[in-house]
Amino acid sequence: MRATLRQAARATVHLVLAAAMAFGSYLFITILLITATGAVAVVGVWLLPETVLLIRRIAGAKRRLTASWTGREITEAYAPITGPVRERLRTAVRDPGTLTDLRWMAAYYAYGWLTVLMLPLWPAGLVVDGVWSGLLGRRALVLPLIVRLADVEAGWSAALLRPSPRALLARRVEQLTATRADAVAAHGSELRRIERDLHDGAQARLVALSMRIGLAQRAYAADPDAARKLLADAQDQAEEALTELRHVVRGIHPPILTDRGLVGAVRALAARWGSPRSSEAESGGGLRVTVQTDGLPDEARAPAAVEAAAYFVVAEALTNAAKYSGSDRAEVILARFRTGLSVRVRDEGCGGADESAGSGLLGMRRRVAALDGVMRVSSPVGGPTVVEVELPCVW
Template sequence: MRTTVRQAGRATAHLLVAAAMAFGMYLFITVLLITAVGTLAVIGAWLLPETVLLVRRIAGAKRRLTTAWTGREIPEAYRSIDGPLTERLRTAVRDPGTRTDLRWMLAYYGYGALIVLALPLWPLGLVVDGVGCGLLHRRAVVLPWIERLADLEARWSTALLRPSPRALLAARVEQLTATRADAVAAHGAELRRIERDLHDGAQARLVSLSMRIGLAKRAYDRDPDAARKLLDDAQEQAEEALAELRDVVRGIHPPILSDRGLTGAVRALAAGWGSPRSGEPERGGGLRVTVDVDGLADEGPRAPAAVEAAGYFVVAEALTNVAKHSGSPTAAVRLVRTMRGLRVVVGDEGRGGVDESAGSGLLGVRRRVAALDGTVRVSSPAGGPTMIEVELPCVW
C-alpha cells in the first residue's frame, strides 16, 4: 500500500504541474491573439518569431515534465530562427516544429481542463481514519486511478509533442549543414596553420641552411676552419628543420597512432607530460597523467584512423589546457570502447571555470568532433573539478 501511495503522490505532483501549465496556457491565449493581430497589421510582424520561440520553450518544459514521468525522452526538432526579420518570419511559419507545438497547445486546452477537474479525487482517496471498509476500498480504487490518469496525460503529450518524420529530417539536414560548415572551417584553419608552420619554421631554416652551405663552399679553400664552422651550423639548422617538419607531420596525423594505436599513443603522450622538456617551459612538464583503458585491446580491432586522430587530438588539447590553465598537478584520461563508438574522458582537480570563448582550444575540439558526428560535454564549475567527455561514433 505504501508503494501505491508513493506512486500516487508522484502522479499527483505530475498532474499538479500539468494543471498549472494548463492554467497558464489559457492566459497565453492573450499573447497569441496580440501576435496574430500584430502580424496581420504588419507593424507587429516581429512578434511572430518571438512568440514561436516562447512556444518552443513552453513545449520544451512540457517535454521535460513528461520525460520525468515516463523515463522516455521526447526529441526536439526545430529549425534555427535567426537572421533578418524576413528570414525569421519564413522559418517560424514553415518550420514543421511550429505546427507540432501549436497542435499540442490547442489539444492541451481540452485535456488540461480534464486534469484540473480530476484532481479533487486525490484527497478523497486519503480519508481512511475509522470510516470503515467502504472508504478503504474506495482509496484502493482511487489511488491507482490517479496514476493511470497521469499515464494517460503523458501518453497524450508524448503523441502530440513527438516531432514528425519531416521535422526530424529537416532538423537533421540543418545539423549536418552546420557540421559541414564547421568541418570546412576547421579544415581551412588547419591548412593555414600548416602553411604558417612550414613558412615560418622549416622553410626559413632550410633557406638559412642553403645559405650556410653556400658560404661554406666559398670559404672551403681559403679558410677551412671557417668552412667547418659553417657546416656545423648548417647541420644544426638541418636537425632543427627536421624536428619542425616532424611537428608539422605530427599535427596532421601523429605517426605514433599508426605504429601503436590510440592506446599506445595516448600512453606515450601522458608519459611525455611526466617530466619537463628542455626548451619547452610553456609545456608545463611535471604534470602527472594517469591513463585508464576499458575495452580497447592492443591487438584487438581498432577504430577508424579519423576517429583515433580525433581522440588523440582531444587528449592532447585537454592536457595542454590542464597544464596551462587549471593549476592541477594531476590529470586523468579514460578511453572506453562503447557499443556505439569511442568515449574519451579527460579530468583534473584544478580551479575549473573553463571559458570556451577565451581561447581554451575547446572550439577546435568541438569542430573536430562535430565533423565526425560526435558530441562534447564540458563540466567545469568554478573551483573545479573539470571534466571533458567526448563521444565519437564508429563501427568496430
C-alpha cells in the same frame, strides 16, 4: 504502502503542474485570437513570430515536465526565427514544429482538464485506501490510479510533442550545414597552422642550412677549420629542421597512431607528459597522466579520422591542463560503446575554462562536430575541468 504513497505524491505534483499548464493554455487562446485577428488585418502581422516563440516556450516547458515524469527526453526541432520581419514570418508559418505545437495545444485543451477533475482522488484516495487496507488487508486501489493517470497524461503529451520526421530532417540538415561550415573553418585553420609552422620553423632552418653549406664551400680551401665549424653548424640546423618537420607531421596525423593505435598513442602521450626531459613537460611544468580503457582493448581500432580526432582532443586537453589548471595530475578514460568511442579528460585544477579565450576548446569542438560527434565541457571555477567527447563510429 510507503513506496505507493511516494509515487502517488510525485504523480500528484505532476498532475497539479499539468493542470496549471492546462489552465494557462485556456487563457493563452485569447492571445492566439488577437494574433489571428491582427494577422488578418495585416496591422498586427508582426505579432505572429512572437506568438510562435511564446508557444515554443510553453511547449518546451511541457516537454521538460513530461520528461521529468517519464525519464525520457523529448527532442525539440525548431527552425530559428531570426532576421527581418518577412523572414521571421515565413519561418514561423512554414516551420513544421509550429504545426506540432499547435496540434498539441489544441489536444491539450481537451485532455488537460482530466488532470483537474482527477486531482480530488488524492485526498479521497487516502481515506478509501486506508479503510480498504485496514478492513480487508488488500492493496490500495485509488493511489495507483493516480499514478496511472499521470502515466497516461505524460504519454499523450510525449506523443503529441514529439517532432515530426520532416522537422527532424530539417534540423538534421541544419546541423550538417553547421558542422560542414565548422569542418571547412577547421580545415582552413589547420592549413594556415601548417603553413605557419613550415614557414617559421622548418623553412627558416633549411634556409640557414643552405647558407652555412654555401659558406663552408667558399671557406673550405682557404680556412678548412672554419669550413668544418660551418658544416657542424649545418648539421645541427639539419637536425633541428627534421625535428620541426616531425612536429608538423604529428600535427597532421601522428605516425604513432598508425603504428600503435589510439590506446598506445595516448599512453605514449601520457608518458611524454610525465617525462621531465620532454618538451611537453617543460612547457607545462610536468603533468602525471593516468590512462584507463573501458571496454577498449589495445588492438581495437576505430576509423583513422575518429582516432585522429580523439588523439587531438586528448593532446589539446592535456596541454590546457598543464598550462592553465595548476594541477600536476590528469586522468584520461577511453571507452568503447556500441555505436562509437568516448573520450574523457579530467584534471583537478582551478577550472574556469573559457572557449572564447583561445584555449583550443573551439578547435576541439569543431573537429569533433565535423565527425558528427558531441563534446561537453564542465569547468566551474575552482575545478575540476572535465572534457567529454563522443565520436560515432562502426567497430
